[in-house]
Amino acid sequence: MLAAPLTIGPLRLATNLLLAPIAGYCDLSFRTICREQGGLGLACTDLLSPQGLLRGSATSLDLARTDPYDKPIGMQIYGSDPRVMAQGARWAVEHGATVVDINMGCPVDKVTKKDGGSKLLTDLPRAIRIVEHVARELQRCALSADEWSARLGDAALTPGGAYPVPVPLTCKMRLCWSTDDYHAGRACSPHLARSLADAGVSAVTVHGRTTEMKFSGSVLLDGIARVVDAVNGRIPVIGNGDVREPGDAAEMIRRTGCSGVMIGRGALSTPWIFRETWSFLRDGRVPASPPVAEKIGIIRRYFDLMRHTHDDRYALFQINRRVSWFARNLVETDPRGKPVGVKPLKEAIRLAVLPDQVHDALDRFLRGGLRGGFDQFDSHAA
Ligand SMILES: Cc1cc2nc3c(=O)[nH]c(=O)nc-3n(C[C@H](O)[C@H](O)[C@H](O)COP(=O)(O)O)c2cc1C
Incomplete structure (x- = not known):
């Protein structure tokens, strides 16, 4: 079945769709607008440094920021020291996490040079040690019924368990480090996923690329399917990579068997x-895309949430760097069927130094202005 709500340990999500962590993008304001649109089962913070959280660094605390509406929420930690990772996991539970996730997929040098992220795919004993330490710590800080109710959102706890119930642990990985290894049938992810299930992990997410691929090429669905086969239904596997429209998700589920x-x-x-x-997975129909006015409303909402959680300067910085993403699906054709360029709108927003100028640009666009012209970002946004 394509549309079965996902169960992660004791947690039953409202759907089987998750928002990926994207460092610098999937912040509280962005998660909020995604939740408001519906269909989202679980969202996740960007990767968090346990040392930063434990030190109380302003950047880490900002990245970990959540609120009562932002539930259920996964908090993702990265690193290589099992003890520090365990302390980071405790911090996450004490600060509202519904799920704790360990990053085993980040290909960025800053992370892998310190043996974290996808470097763990080259040192499986260390990866397992980390998981064992974290899983033990999560048992120690298991939650009461009251504590759970504040972090479930539209998820539920599966009946039958006696409280306290620990927060479930998940891991997000790539197929393996080396692309040659993958093509030679030596990807570590199937074996790793089985070992993670033994060590107490409740679900794994597999981004179907190798570390060496970074973000190039296309997602390798066969690699995800091999992980699904390897765990043999013991824990759910969440597929990830290149899903840009509903049909891509259906194809990923069909071709890999992911949950x-x-x-x-x-x-x-x-x-x-x-x-x-979610609608497509349930009945094969995609609802009409929101009208342009609604899409503009979503951009406005994001901007206003950012102003509320941070300040005008930061909100302007954020809207400036993401306007290409937002503009990508803003309007495809004008009433005569001609493609509509949004370059003037993007330029107006990029030039804005005051919040009113952003709102004014969005108003003008709605009235039919600031349209026309294409730039390279129209086809290759951000
Ligand atoms: C700019 C950027 C930042 C990312 N940051 C994270 C991160 O913090 N943690 C993580 O597990 N994955 C991170 N990812 C990987 C994504 O979660 C996801 O695995 C990848 O983008 C493939 O999925 P997609 O094609 O749906 O985007 C990042 C990806 C990008 C492009």
Whole structure:
């Protein structure tokens, strides 16, 4: 079945669709607009440094920011020291996490040089040690019924368990480090996923690329399917990579047998993608895309939330760097069927130094202005 709500340990999500962590993009304001659009089962913070959280660094605390509406929420931690990771997991539970996720997929040098992220795919004993330490710590800080009720959102706890119930642990990985290894049938992810299930992990997410691929090429669905086969139904596997429209999610489920689908970049341009995809998975129909006025309303909402959680300067910085993503699906054709360029709108927003100028640009666009002209970002947004 394509549209079965996903169960992660004791947690039953409302759907089987997840918002991916995207460092610098999937912040509280963005998660909020995705949730408001519907269809989203679980969202996740960007990767968090346990040391930063424990030190109380302003950047880490900002990245970990959540609120009562932002539930259920996964908090993703990265690193290589099992003890520090365990302390980070405790911090996450004490600060509202519904799920704790360990990053085993980040290909960025800053993370892998310190043996974290996808470097763990080259040192499986260390990966397992981390998981064992974290899983033990999560048992120690298991939650009461009251504590759970504040972090479930539209998810539920599966009946039958006696409280306290620990927060479930998940891991997000790539297929393996080396692309040659993958093509030679030596990807570590199937074996790793089985070992993670033994060590107490409740679900794994697999981004179907190798570390060496970074974000190039296309997602390798066969690699995800091999992980699904390897765990043999013991824990759910969440597929991830290149889902840009509802049909991609259905194809990923059909071709890999995965139980859930995580969407990252597709949501940056289409925050309503979860609603559309859930509808498509249920009955094969994609609801009409929101009218332009509603899409403009979503951009405005994001901007205003950012102003509220941060300040005008930061909100202007954020809207400036993401306007290409937002503009990507803004309007495809004008009433005569001609493609509509949004370059003037993007330029007006990029030049804005005051919040009113952003709102004014959006108003002008709605009235039919600031249209026309294409730039390279129209086809290759951000
Ligand atoms: C700019 C950027 C930042 C990312 N940051 C994270 C991160 O913090 N943690 C993580 O697990 N994955 C991160 N990812 C990977 C995404 O979660 C996801 O696995 C990847 O983008 C493939 O999914 P998509 O094609 O749906 O975007 C990042 C990806 C991008 C492009």
